[in-house]
Amino acid sequence: MLWVERIVALLLALLAVCPLFAHAEDAAVSASTFYLAETETQFSVNIANDSSDVFIYFTSPAYSWVGVGFGEGMANSFMLIMYPSKDGNNLTISPRIATDHSEPSVTPDVQLETQPGTGIVDEMFVLKAICRDCRVWPSGFLNVDTTAQPMIYAFGPGNRLQSDALDAPLKRHIRYGKFTMNMKAATGKGGVPAASSAMSGVEMIGGLTRDHDRANLAHAVLGSLALFVLWPLNLVLAGFLRKIGIHVGMSVFILVFLVIAYALGISTSHEYNRSKAFTSPHQIFAFIALLPILLLSILPIKPIASLSPKIPRLHAPLTTLTFVLLVVTGGLGLHLSSSPRPIALAYGAIALLAFAFITLLQMCIRRRGSAYARATTRRRLGEDDEQTLVLANRSTSAASSDPGSVYAEPGHARSASANGGLYGGGTMPGPQYLMNMHPGVPVHRW
Missing domain, CATH: 2.60.40.1210 (Cellobiose dehydrogenase, cytochrome domain)
Known part of the structure; x- marks a missing residue:
């Protein structure tokens, strides 16, 4: 039995030495x-x-x-x-x-x-x-x-x-x-x-x-600012300001933002295999959106706008179409760049809010007309501006309340006869103004 114990001890010793040999082999x-x-x-x-x-x-x-x-x-x-x-x-x-x-x-x-x-x-x-x-x-x-x-x-x-x-x-x-x-x-x-x-x-x-992927970040930021900040602001300016030049200037500013965003997007597309061929849905929609953007840029030019009375009417639907295409393009861009889900959800919520605001604003402007269109219509019909009428009424009231203003100089007394015998020679509006307010009302002379 002694020889059995010796064999077992030898085997145990060999097992203990084997890891050392393996480690030495690895180290070699x-x-x-x-x-x-x-x-x-x-x-x-x-x-x-x-x-x-x-x-x-x-x-x-x-x-x-x-x-x-x-x-x-x-x-x-x-x-x-x-x-x-x-x-x-x-x-x-x-x-x-x-x-x-x-x-x-x-x-x-x-x-x-x-x-x-x-x-x-x-x-x-x-x-x-x-x-x-x-x-x-x-x-x-x-x-x-x-x-x-x-x-x-x-x-x-x-x-x-x-x-x-x-x-x-x-x-x-x-x-x-x-x-x-x-x-x-x-x-x-x-x-x-x-x-x-x-x-x-x-x-x-x-x-x-x-x-830092600054170009891709700038591409997303500039596009978002153009859509969700400058675009609604431009619509407000177009609807409630009488100077069309401000609206045109803001439109050009938005176009500059979009051109830079497009350029940055094209530049970064060459960095990724999924966008090198320019066949992704994001890029296809971006190219499709170029057509209404181009039409919005050239149709308001006077020689083109004067070709047909229907051309100016295309501005509003083209604006809506362009906005929708660009918003969809941005959402597809987030998918293409594998953006996290919270960012995609935030983008969707902001897009819905912006679309609802723009739709309501367009309905309001369509119902009452823009400030510029109303002012242009008054000038074409020969009517006074509301602000001008208010100032005229105030100045007339002030003149009539001053006793010295009527008899300031001989021959300059303000009376009914001095106004050609027309009603309204004093502080009341003249008959021509009444005609403008109520067409068909007869005007009587003395």
Whole structure:
């Protein structure tokens, strides 16, 4: 029985030593390691010296997406983008290549084989993989003989992206940075590097830089101001001010806002795969809205407006149509940019309130006519302005109440005979005014 106990003890000793051998084997894997303490992000690379494979260990907090790339910048770089799967329980790894400073596109030429342990662990992305045929790509290559291979990394925004698709649309990164990696130090026996929080074979280039999508934000803000602030204000000015020039000036101001918003939208469209072709519903509606905007701009021109009496009547329906098209365009833009639901709901509520206010205001103006139209009609019919009549009545009353005004000079006494024998020679309105107020009333002379 003594020999049995010795065999058991030997087996136990071997079992205790095996993890040490395994750890020694892991430690023997050559690797260069990038570690960012701010986010606990690790990216380690091993270059196999007996094949063209590249072994990768990558871990980072579960943002909407996280990416690392081989290259000096986004243009012509090979990247690995990670984001949660559709059910949120697994990890989607998307190999992509960027052709410009824009969203990278999926490349089918790279084969990525994930290893056990890949997934989302304790809200951390963990990638253990073998990258085959990824040392050379159409627009660049991985220089395994350099001690300073340019590298980039980036983090997506806080809102969650969940998709099983390799070409899932990405929002612009909020933070990014650069570093160099020693490929010679990473070359050795092929194997997935171990987890580590120690920087090795890496030099940082600057720090973690915060990014701002100012053009896209300005595009949304200018469009919203034009629709929900300047547009209703312009309608108020058109309905209640007698000077048409103010309405025209405000219309030009709104047009400038819209032109800038369009220009910014076209500029930012080139940054994303989903909008590069200009075939999204947001862009289609934006192009359709250009037609009524153009008509609103040229129809009021006098030579065109005088061609037919029906042309000025098109202004109101064209205004409503343009407003509706632009509001729908803005809502589709929020969907295209994957905006959070609260922002979309707020936009919808503001749009409904603005539409209700504009509709009521247009009904009021249509019923009573605009101040400019009423003033123009009075001048065409030879009638006095209401304000002018009030001032005239006040001045007449003041003159009649002054005793010296009637007999100030000989020959200038104000009487019925001095007015040609017409009623109304004193403070009462003359018969011509009465005729204007009540057409058909006869006028009698002395």
